[in-house]
Amino acid sequence: MPVPSTTSNMESLEKSLCDFSGSTPLDQRFRSLFTIKGLAATSDEHMQRAISIISAAFSDDSALLKHELAYVLGQLEDSRALPTLKGVLEDLQQDAMVRHEAAEAMGAISDPTVLPVLEQYRNDGDVSVRETCELAISKITFDNSSEGQALKASKAQAKVAEEQSGLGGVESAFKPIDPAPAMTPAASKEAAKSQADSMSYDATQVPLFREALLNTNLSLFERYRAMFALRNVAHGGGEGAVQAVLALAQGLKDGSALFRHEICFVFGELCHPASIPSMIQVLNDANEHEMVRHEAAEALGGIVEEGEEEQEAKSGDFKLVMDTLKRWAEDMEAPRVVRESCVVALDELAYNNDPTQFHRVEAPTAVAA
Template sequence: MVTEQEVEGLGQRLVDPQKPLQARFRALFTLRGLGGPAAISWISRAFSDDSALLKHELAYCLGQMQDSRAIPVLVDVLRDTRQEPMVRHEAGEALGAIGNPEVLEILKQYSTDPVIEVAETCQLAVRRLEWLQRHSGEPVAQGPYLSVDPAPSAEERDVGRLRVALLDEARPLFDRYRAMFALRDAGGEEAALALAEGLRCGSALFRHEIGYVLGQLQHEAAVPQLAAALARPTENPMVRHECAEALGAIARPACLAALRAHAADPERVVRESCEVALDMYEYETGPAFQYADGLEHLRPPPS
């Protein structure tokens, strides 16, 4: 079993700004896997950091843990207009991921936030919670990925029709997200290329999620489009960040070249994302079992 001292050691590493970012990320993802109130407490403490990338990942992990004890800190982050938009966005998404309907009103309130990425995120989170309420008690289909997504995969299985739905900017964003996750779950080159077309759509939030799912899919067919988006200095930093991490996950030689080219990018979140992505690349191409699980032995046995 994991001792309190081991959890504290991970927490201290996470909140220490003198530690390399890669080491802090590994501590964060290990704490996410361990779960429980102590892990939530340590993750919550790190929101005082000055790295938007790290704080974004903190919120993501709290959402993936699906523990309602994380709701108060996530609400505080969403409300804090001093936090970077990508951090507030991720807090809103995390509140939707936890799935507790008690946050519906706060999410509706921020669905009209002046920061468009925050507003769209909260709109999606409201739709997800309403969808969960309508389907309460029904078995939820588990796809090939273990992530808690902002929208359930669409029932449609035809890649061509899913592509049309994905790219139709007149459709509700929630429906396009459902097509996005269905394409990811379908897998293969055709689906990867359809998703990659989404990197040219209008919503920065949408493009950022495209980068995220392409990183999950890990298909090299999307590498040119991801590298091009990363290289566009006019692209929203949260999009470039996800494209960098996707390239690290795909881990092909062309990915390495793109990441190295932006390792000194003037945009901090892009620079740090490339730093983390290069670490991911090493894990994907090395003997380690899984990124961020360097302390796998600390995971508790299944209950």
């Protein structure tokens, strides 16, 4: 069978993503969006096309889909997406979750020309939008500071070293842009012995990062930096991962819904079994903010992705995850964004656990926070 050209691919993907009739299932449209994101990286022409298709899809009425569109635009890291994102942030008729994501995406692109508009919406009526603008301003300011530039250079060095050693090169190429750069281990040590030391995370750093995570006297930006540092510790696996996940779970009691939703997002990135009880608790809590419950549902959608042996060992957890997601997917009393998130998460679980599928849906790291 002839392989379709990328151009015709883009056309069919556009049809799927921009089908506002409701006849294309939401989970299929999500997959089209991720495929468009992948194709955007292949050429400048595709990048432009991707930005225009994704921008057009904002005519949809699903807040869940639209917040994902904004997220993907940010992850493309292309300033040509800024007019769309700015328009979404300025549109008070848009759901706050979508406007929040637009502001975060502007931070991801990190172009200082957007600072005035972010400053303006730092006084928005919605607290999550306000906090996101504050974070995005801090991120852009940091990225353009000497510390930010040095961090960027050391990350680039680490990436080259990874690629040369044959380890993690592909993985790091698809790493999402965090809304705040992870606090470096060097910040928690007197002095790093070497460049490599300054970027290596381990279990001994958990208490320091946890303290910063939970310290409400620090700015949201610094606390986010601690959150992503704990995420990096957890990426190392082992007992350090369990400790880092449990430290992160403590942050779910924070007063900021934005902060709590980001912790759920990090759990979605990690897919660590130790996060399952807290994610189920969040999803089941009808009094929790819908943005946080949405993120918990998506985290649960990515939780089972290991080999068969581990899946069997965790089949009890898996069933509980499935049952909880099904319950809220079918509960018509639940907020729409929670229901839809559960539908998408169930699709992801089914797809990732289907042995006939060669390609997994892009990992939950690709999903918007």
